[in-house]
Amino acid sequence: MQTPYYLIDKARLLPNMEKIAWLRENSGAKALLALKCFATWDVFDFMSDYMDGTTSSSLYEVRLGREKFPGETHAYSVAYADHEIDEVIGHSDKIIFNTIGQLDRFDAQSANHVRGLRVNPGVSTSGFDLADPARPFSRLGEHDPEEIAKVIDRVSGFMFHNNCENSDFDRFDNMLSLIEQRFGHLIRDMKWISLGGGIHFTGEGYPLDRLADRLKRFSDSNGVQVYLEPGEAAITKSTTLEVTVLDTLFNGKNLAIVDSSIEAHMLDLLIYRESAKISPNEGPEEWMICGKSCLAGDIFGEFRFADPIRPGDRISIQDAAGYTMVKKNWFNGVKMPAIAVRELDGTVRLVRDFGYEDFAAALS
DSSP states (O other): OOSSEEEEEHHHHHHHHHHHHHHHHHHOOEEEEETTTOOOGGGHHHHHTTOOEEEOSSHHHHHHHHHHSOSEEEEEESOOOTTTHHHHHHHOSEEEESSHHHHHHTHHHHTTSEEEEEBOOSOOOOSOGGGOTTSTTOOSSBOOHHHHHTTGGGOSEEEOOOOSSBOOHHHHHHHHHHHHHHHHHHHTTOSEEEOOSOBOTTSTTOOHHHHHHHHHHHHHHHTOEEEEOOSHHHHTTSEEEEEEEEEEEESSSEEEEESOOHHHHOHHHHHTTOOOBOSSOOSSEEEEEEOSSSOTTOEEEEEEESSOOOTTOEEEEBSOOTTTTTTOOOGGGOOOOEEEEEOTTSOEEEEEOOOHHHHHHTOO
């Protein structure tokens, strides 16, 4: 198959799904796929056997969830526009407003719909200011319990989304306790609570049994249905970006240029200044893997290999599902990676390829 392409491996996706199913069974919590992280709908039927539905960040995402993923469809957006609110409501089971101002603005249209409000508890686990919902002057959710209490009779649930790649159960437990201390009197008047995503509970060694117990106690003591919104946790380690080496050179370091780009195909690496993952990353040969765009900093990272790299060699960039396909772009006109799926029986099928017509159609 011609590179570049994203390869979703169902055999590597399955362990995440099984952990989610176990957690649902043993905690009573429901799990909604966060489409902002992963929205490749070809595998939605497979994932829907283990999850309860989707949650969104925009009109298009909520529509995709409704049309492609069986189960519940939750709508959330930082702000809805007048011209889209009716369609959002029409495609969703629940609508979550980011602010009381938005709740007021669309009160009439949403009066007969299940409504929630995002609450910002003022604490988070993010190590990046860019991704920290509790950063100073944050626009993400209401923070004042007294103001929230004034609209308590108009909503039936809250969303707390304050975790980010949090693999520390004790930290999650402590933050949930802080949420209960500050907002518990309001939570107990609700029917459902979403604790958002960013809890890395499918990671190796995570104490899933302790999480299940904590979620069940939270649900029972407050009389609410708990929702989780896994994104990365659902698809971690399931997908690779397959690339081919086009050229090599030496300029103080060994450099290899591949037929892909972090600017166009793995934008989160560039935004957060992180390195891609290659496995195994060992051997006597040290090489910098570079993207083919004209951006000087289009670098996947520096890795070790058993043998020197040559043009034509194939490289698999690991853990390439989350925040990649949903962010890919046509910078420099670099060919968009195709999407392929490896079935449980090992067969690989091409799901979607992209050509010049797609590039041209994205412009005017």
